[in-house]
Amino acid sequence: MSNIALNIEGLSKTYPGQIEALKNISLKVESGDFYALLGPNGAGKSTAIGIISSLVTKTSGLVEILGIDIDENHSLAKKKLGVVGQEVNFNQFETVYQVLSHQAGYYGLSSKEVTENTHYYLKALGLWDKRNDQGRNLSGGMKRRLMVAKALVNNPDLLILDEPSAGVDIELRRSLWDFLKEINGKGTTIILTTHYLEEAEKLCKNISIIDEGSIIKTSSMTSLLNELETQNYLFELKHPISSNLDYSNFNLNFIGENQFSVNVNGDNTLNQIIKFLSENNIEVVNMTNETNRLEELFLKLTNKK
Numbered sequence: 033m034s035n036i037a038l039n040i041e042g043l044s045k046t047y048p049g050q051i052e053a054l055k056n057i058s059l060k061v062e063s064g065d066f067y068a069l070l071g072p073n074g075a076g077k078s079t080a081i082g083i084i085s086s087l088v089t090k091t092s093g094l095v096e097i098l099g100i101d102i103d104e105n106h107s108l109a110k111k112k113l114g115v116v117g118q119e120v121n122f123n124q125f126e127t128v129y130q131v132l133s134h135q136a137g138y139y140g141l142s143s144k145e146v147t148e149n150t151h152y153y154l155k156a157l158g159l160w161d162k163r164n165d166q167g168r169n170l171s172g173g174m175k176r177r178l179m180v181a182k183a184l185v186n187n188p189d190l191l192i193l194d195e196p197s198a199g200v201d202i203e204l205r206r207s208l209w210d211f212l213k214e215i216n217g218k219g220t221t222i223i224l225t226t227h228y229l230e231e232a233e234k235l236c237k238n239i240s241i242i243d244e245g246s247i248i249k250t251s252s253m254t255s256l257l258n259e260l261e262t263q264n265y266l267f268e269l270k271h272p273i274s275s276n277l278d279y280s281n282f283n284l285n286f287i288g289e290n291q292f293s294v295n296v297n298g299d300n301t302l303n304q305i306i307k308f309l310s311e312n313n314i315e316v317v318n319m320t321n322e323t324n325r326l327e328e329l330f331l332k333l334t335n336k337k
Contacts, residue, residue, distance in 0.1 A: 034063065034099030037065065038221070039059075039061075039095070040060070041093060042093040057080070057246060063098070065238055067222065068239040128165055132154060132185050135182050135186070136185045154181065159177055173204040176198070190223070195225060238253060267291065267319050269292075
């Protein structure tokens with residue numbers, strides 16, 4: 033197996049009217065990665081996914097899935113790929129079980145593999161009790177789960193998720209995160225697009241940001257988040273700070289007697305505050321980083337602020 037799950041070189045897409053949806057983008061996603069592809073609406077994410085999954089015809093460029101050129105060996109490339117799109121795309125009148133088993137059959141799996149895979153993903157995604165229900169009777173969150181199961185039923189090496197948490201309640205979203213982390217840990221490469229930036233920050237190891245058809249930033253998630261200069265922390269104390277103490281150097285903003293927020297520039301300032309509290313025997317009950325770091329950087333990079 034190639035150690036590059038997705039290789040894109042010089043990919044462009046121009047729609048009629050000279051509308052450039054993608055402008056010569058290049059991207060490499062290593063096998064086993066959990067990768068975020070982020071961008072504002074209309075940035076080109078869905079066009080890129082459409083080309084990778086052979087639903088959109090590219091104007092120029094190369095796309096390889098696990099080293100397989102999607103033009104030269106289309107069928108084999110598709111067997112390596114699972115895609116969860118934004119729209120529900122299963123037969124709403126089939127039962128949940130039929131949706132999965134039929135999808136598995138399309139890939140030429142044996143009868144035994146179809147049964148085993150269908151049972152496994154129904155149980156893994158909490159759909160087993162709904163297996164005899166028609167798809168149209170599922171809740172929005174359950175339909176999203178079925179979409180994920182449908183994309184995985186052939187055990188693809190590469191899974192692309194386009195807004196998987198859209199319309200999903202918090203409980204379902206968190207359990208979906210846990211499942212995705214589990215399969216990624218077992219070797220499935222995942223590419224995620226999402227407007228829930230918290231989701232990308234918690235799940236993804238590497239990231240590319242696309243805007244107006246061009247990739248404007250590629251980085252590890254850790255390195256990108258470290259670029260943010262100022263962060264806001266909320267401290268909750270067991271007891272109020274004595275009025276006799278001089279804390280004017282830290283510009284603390286008190287919210288009641290036992291809480292304060294503070295803007296810090298880098299770890300040094302934060303360490304100084306913690307040291308000050310410790311030296312004065314001030315017990316911290318809780319400390320929270322209130323800055324949505326990825327959101328701040330995203331807005332900065334795409335000039336939406």
